[in-house]
Amino acid sequence: MEERRALDLILSSIILAVVAILPMFVTSPYWRGVLIVALYYSLAAMGWNLLGGYTGQFSVAPAAFCLIGMYTSALLVYYWNWAPHLGILMAIVSTAAIGLFLGWICLRLRGPYLALTTIAFSEIIRGVIRFSYDITRGDLGLSVPKLYGGGGRHLAYYYTFLVVVVLVQILLYLLIKSKIGLFLQSIRDDDVAARGRGVNVVWWKTFAFALSSLICGLAGGLYVHFIGLASPEMGLIMQSGLIIGMTVIGGMGTLAGPLVGGLILQPLSEYVREFGVQHMVIFAFLIIIVVRFWRAGLYGSLKNGLERVLYHG
Amino acid sequence: MDKGAKLLEVRGVSKWFGGLQALQDVSFSMDQGELIGLIGPNASGKTTFLNVINGYYPPSLGAIYLDGERIDGLSPDHVAKRGVSRMFQVTRIFPRMSVLENMLTIAYALGRIPARDVVPRAKGILAQLSLDDMIHENAGNLSGGQRKILEFGTCFMADPRLVLLDEPFASIHPELKGILEGFMRAHYEHGGTLLLVSHDIPSVVASCPRLIVLSAGVIIADGPTEEVLKKDEVAEAYLGGIVGEV
Amino acid sequence: MDIFITGIIMGTFYALLALGLSLIFGILKVVNFAHGEFFMIGAYAYALIALRLEVSPFFVLLPVIVIGMLLGVVIERLLMRPLYQKYTEWGAMRDEYAIIVTFGLSLFLMNLANQIFGPYAISGPGLRPLRERVILGDIVTMSSHRIIAFGVGALILIIAYLLVRYSPWGKVIQAVSQNRFGASIAGINSVRVSSIVFGISGVLAGLSGALLCPIFSAEPFVGALPAVKSFVIVVLGGMGSVPGSIVGAYLLGVLEQFGAVYISYTYRDTFGFLILIIVLLLRPQGIFGEKAREV
Numbered sequence: 046m047e048e049r050r051a052l053d054l055i056l057s058s059i060i061l062a063v064v065a066i067l068p069m070f071v072t073s074p075y076w077r078g079v080l081i082v083a084l085y086y087s088l089a090a091m092g093w094n095l096l097g098g099y100t101g102q103f104s105v106a107p108a109a110f111c112l113i114g115m116y117t118s119a120l121l122v123y124y125w126n127w128a129p130h131l132g133i134l135m136a137i138v139s140t141a142a143i144g145l146f147l148g149w150i151c152l153r154l155r156g157p158y159l160a161l162t163t164i165a166f167s168e169i170i171r172g173v174i175r176f177s178y179d180i181t182r183g184d185l186g187l188s189v190p191k192l193y194g195g196g197g198r199h200l201a202y203y204y205t206f207l208v209v210v211v212l213v214q215i216l217l218y219l220l221i222k223s224k225i226g227l228f229l230q231s232i233r234d235d236d237v238a239a240r241g242r243g244v245n246v247v248w249w250k251t252f253a254f255a256l257s258s259l260i261c262g263l264a265g266g267l268y269v270h271f272i273g274l275a276s277p278e279m280g281l282i283m284q285s286g287l288i289i290g291m292t293v294i295g296g297m298g299t300l301a302g303p304l305v306g307g308l309i310l311q312p313l314s315e316y317v318r319e320f321g322v323q324h325m326v327i328f329a330f331l332i333i334i335v336v337r338f339w340r341a342g343l344y345g346s347l348k349n350g351l352e353r354v355l356y357h358g
Numbered sequence: 359m360d361k362g363a364k365l366l367e368v369r370g371v372s373k374w375f376g377g378l379q380a381l382q383d384v385s386f387s388m389d390q391g392e393l394i395g396l397i398g399p400n401a402s403g404k405t406t407f408l409n410v411i412n413g414y415y416p417p418s419l420g421a422i423y424l425d426g427e428r429i430d431g432l433s434p435d436h437v438a439k440r441g442v443s444r445m446f447q448v449t450r451i452f453p454r455m456s457v458l459e460n461m462l463t464i465a466y467a468l469g470r471i472p473a474r475d476v477v478p479r480a481k482g483i484l485a486q487l488s489l490d491d492m493i494h495e496n497a498g499n500l501s502g503g504q505r506k507i508l509e510f511g512t513c514f515m516a517d518p519r520l521v522l523l524d525e526p527f528a529s530i531h532p533e534l535k536g537i538l539e540g541f542m543r544a545h546y547e548h549g550g551t552l553l554l555v556s557h558d559i560p561s562v563v564a565s566c567p568r569l570i571v572l573s574a575g576v577i578i579a580d581g582p583t584e585e586v587l588k589k590d591e592v593a594e595a596y597l598g599g600i601v602g603e604v
Numbered sequence: 605m606d607i608f609i610t611g612i613i614m615g616t617f618y619a620l621l622a623l624g625l626s627l628i629f630g631i632l633k634v635v636n637f638a639h640g641e642f643f644m645i646g647a648y649a650y651a652l653i654a655l656r657l658e659v660s661p662f663f664v665l666l667p668v669i670v671i672g673m674l675l676g677v678v679i680e681r682l683l684m685r686p687l688y689q690k691y692t693e694w695g696a697m698r699d700e701y702a703i704i705v706t707f708g709l710s711l712f713l714m715n716l717a718n719q720i721f722g723p724y725a726i727s728g729p730g731l732r733p734l735r736e737r738v739i740l741g742d743i744v745t746m747s748s749h750r751i752i753a754f755g756v757g758a759l760i761l762i763i764a765y766l767l768v769r770y771s772p773w774g775k776v777i778q779a780v781s782q783n784r785f786g787a788s789i790a791g792i793n794s795v796r797v798s799s800i801v802f803g804i805s806g807v808l809a810g811l812s813g814a815l816l817c818p819i820f821s822a823e824p825f826v827g828a829l830p831a832v833k834s835f836v837i838v839v840l841g842g843m844g845s846v847p848g849s850i851v852g853a854y855l856l857g858v859l860e861q862f863g864a865v866y867i868s869y870t871y872r873d874t875f876g877f878l879i880l881i882i883v884l885l886l887r888p889q890g891i892f893g894e895k896a897r898e899v
Contacts, residue, residue: 101700103699103703105703105707150881150885154884155699156700156703157629157634157635157699157702157703158884160703161635161835161836161839162884164835164877165877165878165880165881168832168873168874168877169874169877169878169881172871172873172877176870176871224463224466227459227462227466228463228466228467230452230454230455230459231452231455231463233454234451234452234453234454234455235450235451235453237414237450238446238452239435239463240414240433240438241414241434241435241444241446242435242438242443242463242464242467242468242512243435243439243467244435244467245435245467246435247433282828283711286707286710286711289704289707290704290708290711293704298454323715323716323718325711325714325715326712326716326718326719328711329708329709329710329711329712330708330712332707332712333683333708333709333712336701337683337686337705340701
């Protein structure tokens with residue numbers, strides 16, 4: 046498994062390297078913006094992948110945590126004039142805490158019950174944010190300053206997002222490689238047996254929820270200070286569907302799967318939009334097809350194929 | 359701990375599931391270094407019994423002591439950390455993790471083995487069980503018999519004080535069974551303590567000096583194997599005296 | 605009092621929707637996240653057919669039933685088979701497969717409708733002219749469509765319940781629901797049963813959509829909220845429990861109405877979610893559900 050994980054890391058490093066030099070070829074601000082949004086989704090997908098792909102907890106609430114991250118920072122900056130960086134830092138704290146709480150709620154739940162509870166949770170959060178009109182301006186959204194001021198400067202955002210993605214990726218790699226990675230995956234594979242073998246399932250499930258939510262919150266915090274607007278729409282179940290879909294299509298339980306999913310699907314959906322086609326139709330169709338026929342995801346299948354060639358060929 | 363000191367003590371354990379009583383006033387004790395066989399007809403409560411010791415269910419009544427400390431009511435991972443390892447009746451391994459990782463997980467979770475010894479020890483056990491050429495293979499790709507052996511191996515990985523084996527020999531190839539029996543016997547001869555639940559009477563009789571018979575949640579016999587087998591209640595419990603069904 | 609009656613009426617529609625979901629869960633042990641889209645398709649079918657044909661709206665319900673059945677059967681055939689046929693590939697993750705595939709299906713259908721019909725709502729004709737009102741004694745005044753729809757819905761509900769409980773087919777469904785393997789040994793074609801149950805689910809959801817179409821209109825995302833509510837109901841009532849879902853549906857219908865009036869109108873849809881979380885915290889298997897023995 047050591048070599049296989051190393052392969053995963055190498056492949057994802059290659060992908061990230063490509064992303065790093067992409068702005069040389071992609072010069073239009075519009076498309077750079079698309080890539081930045083793709084990185085946002087990739088980051089959120091990496092967070093979800095930890096919880097769903099590695100720990101087997103199928104939460105349908107990642108977008109809710111992105112939303113919490115967005116609004117934590119947005120409200121602090123808007124009302125108390127905090128600097129955006131600090132707002133984002135606080136976003137991490139709040140999402141970790143609320144993620145911990147959700148983890149506690151979901152401890153004894155599995156499968157559909159878990160999914161439904163997280164849906165309910167997600168909708169409650171979104172509802173509270175929407176309906177607290179006096180504070181959040183509801184559906185109108187909350188305007189916030191951007192991280193790098195005024196207009197343009199896409200490159201700055203691009204590399205900020207990229208650096209964060211790289212750091213999170215390294216963190217996840219080290220985590221999965223360690224014994225914590227073993228514990229999380231054992232919970233995914235068979236949590237009853239895991240308990241019998243000494244894994245403190247309660248503690249590690251909660252941990253996975255907290256860390257996963259934290260990453261989503263971080264993504265949300267960065268996003269809100271790029272777009273300049275906090276909107277409840279980003280917390281719709283459909284957004285969670287996007288995040289999960291990207292992870293699934295890329296490959297659950299792999300390091301680079303979420304990256305691939307986000308980086309391919311976001312630009313793809315923008316591209317398709319130019320033809321007047323509902324990008325979501327294609328996206329959803331892809332989810333169905335991939336999960337029906339290539340359960341390892343696109344990247345996952347590629348990686349498995351490569352492994353077979355390299356290690357058994 | 360010295361051989362002969364009391365390791366496991368079960369006092370008056372009863373267990374109800376709703377209106378169904380699975381265990382009734384079960385009491386016995388196990389010394390360090392003993393190998394005890396637990397037999398009984400189907401649905402006699404053997405697996406429930408293991409589940410209670412292991413921590414998956416708290417007993418409705420009674421108490422369980424491991425080396426003097428109460429362990430009933432503790433969750434399975436805490437019981438495991440005190441040195442109790444458990445093999446399940448329906449094989450449970452981690453299918454999407456490699457064979458080696460299956461072994462490593464329990465070692466790191468229990469923390470009873472120094473970190474630098476973990477991998478060599480795992481590889482050693484796997485070699486003894488003839489799984490060493492599969493160590494990087496996903497456990498899910500193993501055959502049913504191999505999975506059972508893997509699960510068996512994980513039980514001995516973390517220097518257990520008490521090993522609970524639930525039907526380790528069921529539906530596996532005789533050759534593989536020989537490997538498991540040999541391993542088990544070696545562990546026993548080195549001072550290990552084991553509780554073996556099995557339907558395979560010949561095997562149990564051959565390996566275990568002491569036999570406990572459970573029927574309808576009640577212990578109907580507990581003593582040296584030879585004597586227990588001669589008891590009428592035991593023959594009756596197995597329906598008309600046919601002792602030795604599989 | 606009229607709050608209560610409104611609650612009962614809404615509860616009937618919820619029950620129709622929840623029943624299908626519950627049956628599917630009983631048979632396949634999975635939640636169909638695209639259930640709301642069956643509702644949506646029923647609404648569209650009703651609206652479009654009624655607008656094209658010059659027949660009484662009652663007759664339009666018939667093609668809706670057919671479409672619902674077809675939809676359910678096709679989906680089951682294409683997407684759900686792997687759940688029990690290629691079991692080993694997904695193995696421990698079969699729940700996740702079902703969640704992802706039905707979720708993807710939900711997104712697909714919603715956006716397909718958006719693509720084809722556009723985002724604007726289409727309203728279908730009421731079973732009685734929409735402006736017509738009925739006055740019951742001194743207490744209630746409401747559109748006669750609602751009353752009639754309620755009547756139709758309740759009738760279907762009763763028929764469905766009796767069928768599942770007492771008819772030979774119903775017994776077959778119960779058998780497969782309790783023990784798929786055992787049922788197939790007894791000679792029951794479990795695959796065919798799954799097909800039929802999915803079909804029934806499609807019919808019930810589609811009818812629910814059609815009956816509510818004059819009230820809520822047909823638009824691509826109309827199914828989302830009813831779907832989530834039926835999830836809540838099915839969980840509250842215990843997955844796979846038919847009487848449980850029906851009770852849960854009426855409970856939710858009534859509680860929602862009271863909540864909307866006495867607690868908060870804005871948050872009326874949120875109550876269900878809160879109830880769901882609280883119930884699952886206390887009883888992870890739902891109110892009527894059975895606790896599965898883990899080990």
